[in-house]
Amino acid sequence: MKIALDAMGGDFAPQAAVDGAVLAAQKLAGAAQIVLIGQEDAVRPLLQQHGAAADGLILQPASQIIEMGEHPAKAYQQKQDSSIAVGYRMLHNGEVEAFCSAGNTGAMLVGAMFSVKPVSGVMRPAIANFVPKLAGGFGILLDVGANAECKPEMLEQFGELGSLYAQYVLGIDKPKVGLMNLGEEEGKGTVVTQAAHQLLKVNPHIHFIGNIEGRDLFNDKADVIVCDGYTGNVVLKMAESVYDVLAEKQMHDPFFDKFNYEAIGGSPILGINDNAIIGHGVSTPEAICNMLLQGYQMAKSGIADQIKDTFKS
Amino acid sequence: MKIALDAMGGDFAPQAAVDGAVLAAQKLAGAAQIVLIGQEDAVRPLLQQHGAAADGLILQPASQIIEMGEHPAKAYQQKQDSSIAVGYRMLHNGEVEAFCSAGNTGAMLVGAMFSVKPVSGVMRPAIANFVPKLAGGFGILLDVGANAECKPEMLEQFGELGSLYAQYVLGIDKPKVGLMNLGEEEGKGTVVTQAAHQLLKVNPHIHFIGNIEGRDLFNDKADVIVCDGYTGNVVLKMAESVYDVLAEKQMHDPFFDKFNYEAIGGSPILGINDNAIIGHGVSTPEAICNMLLQGYQMAKSGIADQIKDTFKS
Structure with a gap:
């Protein structure tokens, strides 16, 4: 199982994101792999600082960032190689089973609505x-x-x-x-x-x-x-x-x-076809770590399928 | 200046009401007189227990009680000699300058709307x-x-x-x-x-x-x-x-x-022609005392007239 994290999202990204991902990887102990989505130049050196502890983490390059102050819908549409847009694409394609971000809340909602989409009936x-x-x-x-x-x-x-x-x-x-x-x-x-x-x-x-x-x-x-x-x-x-x-x-x-x-970790978006979680803008490594563990729990529980089943009638 | 209190209002009435009124009278030290509205048989003995401390308090008889669970509008209309109805009548007639009750909140609102009435323009x-x-x-x-x-x-x-x-x-x-x-x-x-x-x-x-x-x-x-x-x-x-x-x-x-x-005392009803305050159902003597002091402050400040002036245009 793979859980994706927006490495560029949040006030203290990418440092807090990478540190949190390393923490989560330790706790998950192989039960799930973490995919860090972000600018390679910024993320790679931070991963290297963690040495062997970061070995299992996967880096998925995304060249753009949706900033906190940007207009969500416009930015999401224009920045198709942003960490948030790439994350939702991977989620939609089934490459990852949950996507977590402490970045632009509005853009996370836009991606949820237009990329993975609401469950039919919701x-x-x-x-x-x-x-x-x-x-x-x-x-x-x-x-x-x-x-x-x-x-x-x-x-x-x-x-x-x-x-x-x-x-x-x-x-x-x-x-x-x-x-x-x-x-x-x-x-x-x-x-x-x-x-x-x-x-x-x-x-x-x-x-x-x-x-x-x-x-x-x-x-x-x-x-x-x-x-x-x-x-x-x-x-x-x-x-x-x-x-x-x-x-x-x-x-x-x-x-x-x-x-x-x-x-607590983050706030799940419920009623969409996949697992997406929005983190607090000021997320620390601990918060990022808990958001990832929450994403893992959601994916493992099959909650998205349960929701689809309930609403399909 | 006279401030009225519903002696029968609140879960611990009339005991808490009388005790709170005596406390408030001490703090007001003659700046305002407190009028206790309620059943004479129930209130008089409690006043007597306080001896000289209750000397300045005035007892205004009211034979009925609007209970906490009663339908506010119906009870207010049917129980014209209830402590709440008598309180609003005295307020409307200018016999007291504020009316406080920890009794039925809905009945307090009904009295505010139909007895002293909203300020014109509110x-x-x-x-x-x-x-x-x-x-x-x-x-x-x-x-x-x-x-x-x-x-x-x-x-x-x-x-x-x-x-x-x-x-x-x-x-x-x-x-x-x-x-x-x-x-x-x-x-x-x-x-x-x-x-x-x-x-x-x-x-x-x-x-x-x-x-x-x-x-x-x-x-x-x-x-x-x-x-x-x-x-x-x-x-x-x-x-x-x-x-x-x-x-x-x-x-x-x-x-x-x-x-x-x-x-804090109580919650004033703002936008009516006189000063009315609703207390918490579980009001203790301290809460009753603070509600009465708040009623005194409201009356002294002339807030009701200030509101009338602002909205009269």
């Missing part, structure tokens, strides 16, 4: 992220930014996508799906959440437990938390800021330390 | 809450639940209402108004936030600093954070849960301790 793919649970492990939160605005049917599908991920990748049996809302009662919320509640309630593929509230993010009410991308993004960034403040105050705790994005 | 009043700032003090967040769904013009008005509160009650000079969004760039977000951004940008009454993100809640980018009631409610309850987890883990810190709703 209205709009979602970006998922993870919230630590007080009882241990993580829950999955989606969407966190791909779709600021959602139709009720999209939220219903996010419930299904998240439930499949929780089941097949996180290993949660019969995951509990909750709809983020401003009250527990069925009739609460916006027109969209009210309608989504009715759809989720009768969906036979999931175990819907009803509305949850902002205070339920960390408890064990729901393993899968469904919301629109606007809300998910606010929640995610707020959780990150809580971690940052605690870290700055040197208030450490095993639970709150799991808020650290580095421990 | 489309929909908002419930505000407060977020501690790392640099000290508090910012104001609105709406946190009165309006799950918002039009762009409502968000614009929330910016004005919050700005006036920040200026006149919190004493912040030229408060910075930020629009909660999923990215800093002007074009980000939902159709509603995009349109609201354009309205806020040209509003002459406020100092709009643009979009802010979930990570900016606690920093000093914005003093006033504008969002729809659905989002604000999720954010507020999530912040409360962070405090609860920290408290349970006995992780104390002056900044995070300010997340405690008890220190």
Whole structure:
């Protein structure tokens, strides 16, 4: 199995990318090979610095870089030899089984939509992220930014996508799906959440437990938390800021330390035909390493096929 | 000046209400009188337990109680001698200058809308809450639940209402108004936030600093954070849960301790003709006391008149 990494993506690339890939290769211990995609001149010397530890890593040349500030769709189209475009091409061609990048988030989404494409039957793919649970492990939160605005049917599908991920990748049996809302009662919320509640309630593929509230993010009410991308993004960034403040105050705790994005890896794009993960722009080697291990887990679990099966009817 | 308190409102009423009122009376030291509204048989003995400390408190009888689970509009209409209905009547008649209750939130909103009524020109009043700032003090967040769904013009008005509160009650000079969004760039977000951004940008009454993100809640980018009631409610309850987890883990810190709703008091309803504050259902005496002191500050500041002046054109 091969997992690809955008060696040029992220604020500290290519150094952090190469260091993270070497770390991941050690942990994978041959279970999967890592393909580093990027400018040969920049990446090769960094690999050499690692000596024998980098022996198993494959370098796939890509001459261009999509910068963080570039217009995603335009850059993706114009830079066909960029590390992101090459990564998606390899993914689409089956040369690698997952593609990870801490680069331009918009370009990663563009590639997901236009290269590997949404699974037939999925209205709009979602970006998922993870919230630590007080009882241990993580829950999955989606969407966190791909779709600021959602139709009720999209939220219903996010419930299904998240439930499949929780089941097949996180290993949660019969995951509990909750709809983020401003009250527990069925009739609460916006027109969209009210309608989504009715759809989720009768969906036979999931175990819907009803509305949850902002205070339920960390408890064990729901393993899968469904919301629109606007809300998910606010929640995610707020959780990150809580971690940052605690870290700055040197208030450490095993639970709150799991808020650290580095421990989580990246955000999978769910509902597309292959496995793609978006990393944090400020990804450190540890974060890159965890994103690659997550890509390996996704590929091994066959989550993309599970999603295709569920939605093919 | 007289500040009224619903003595029957909240999970620990009337005990917590009476104890909180006595505490507040001590702190106010005669600057304002507190009127306790509730069932005489229940409240009088509790006042007597406080002896001389309760001497200045006024008891206003109200024979009925709107329970937490009751349908707000129906209960408000049917129980005209409830503590909430009597409180709003006194407020509307000018017998008291602020009314505070930790009781049924929905009934408090109904009373605000139908008894003291929205300020002419205000489309929909908002419930505000407060977020501690790392640099000290508090910012104001609105709406946190009165309006799950918002039009762009409502968000614009929330910016004005919050700005006036920040200026006149919190004493912040030229408060910075930020629009909660999923990215800093002007074009980000939902159709509603995009349109609201354009309205806020040209509003002459406020100092709009643009979009802010979930990570900016606690920093000093914005003093006033504008969002729809659905989002604000999720954010507020999530912040409360962070405090609860920290408290349970006995992780104390002056900044995070300010997340405690008890220190904040209550949530003012902004955009109505008088001063009304909704307290947390689980309000302790300390929370009740702080809600009353906040009511006093609001009344003293003349915030309701400032709002009327701004919107009268």
